[in-house]
Amino acid sequence: MLTTTLRATLIGSVSIFLWGTLALLTRLTEGRIPPFQLMAMTFALAFLLMNLNWWRQGHLGLRHLRQPKRVWMLGIGGYFGYHFCYFLAMTKAPVITVSLLAYMWPLLIVLLAGLLPGETILKRHIIGAIIALYGCWLLIGQGSDGFNQQYLSGYLLALTCALIWSGYSVLSRLVKQVSTDAAGWFCGATALLALCCHWLWETTVWPASAGQWFGVIGLGIGPVGIAFFTWDYGVKHGNLQLLGVLAYSAPLISALLLVISGVTEANLTLGLACLAIVLGSTIAGYKKRKKLTTSVNIINPESRY
Secondary structure: OOOHHHHHHHHHHHHHHHHHOHHHHHHHOOOOOOHHHHHHHHHHHHHHHHHHHHHHHOOOOHHHOOOOHHHHHHHHHHHHHHHHHHHHHHOOOOHHHHHHHHOOHHHHHHHHHOOOOOOOOOHHHHHHHHHHHHHHHHHHOOOOOOOOHHHHHHHHHHHHHHHHHHHHHHHHHHHOOOOOOHHHHHHHHHHHHHHHHHHHHOOOOOOOOHHHHHHHHHHHHHHHHHHHHHHHHHHHHOOHHHHHHHOOHHHHHHHHHHHHOOOOOOOHHHHHHHHHHHHHHHHHHOOOOOOOOOOOOOOOHHHHO
């Protein structure tokens, strides 16, 4: 029988798989849609997805609308803050380097989670996270030209992304009494803020084909919709350090899906990255089984009754 923690960890890991589909689904949009417009569309779809869940439960979700200010700041700050800094960083530094720095968030989750009440940082968590981080950097860092001081503002924004998402994930544990249904409202607010950014800085470009619409809808239902809801539940009730390490498998899943779909080819780097991420996750998740010992009085077996 699954424990509550293990069940929540498994639910949280669904997000990691869905984030692994991000590259394939984004590729279907053919880079045609401006980033803030795409963000507004996908988060609006996520909000509608949660509305369907509320409708199934027989209410409009208004009971989840009333939350303390700190909960609203945490939710919107995590969702909108991360994506805002990420898109801004993309305009100020090379995409590959931004991705590398932004993907420091799983390691930061492992380290920051140890500061929570009742949590501790174990050696296996740190070792596993670093090994998995190396595997992730192998994948994302292909073709990177290294760091250049002229892109410093972009680098800082990318690191801010990592801090925002890791901070959101860890601090969510402190408000675990808040239902995951509330994340639907955070998605709705994020969609509105993204729409404002789109009106200010972008020109509207609608999907021009069925494939592009499929990519947008797929992103809204999977990596943005279900993924954020399952992650919210996972980080609130599951094994936070293990989820942090497992998160490094998202770019690996992404690469494997691109290979399976014929977009790219398998290579040695992919194999080494796979090995490092699996090894790191195994080390971080390893637990010694406690041996069950029964002491028996051999001289007088009946003395224990």
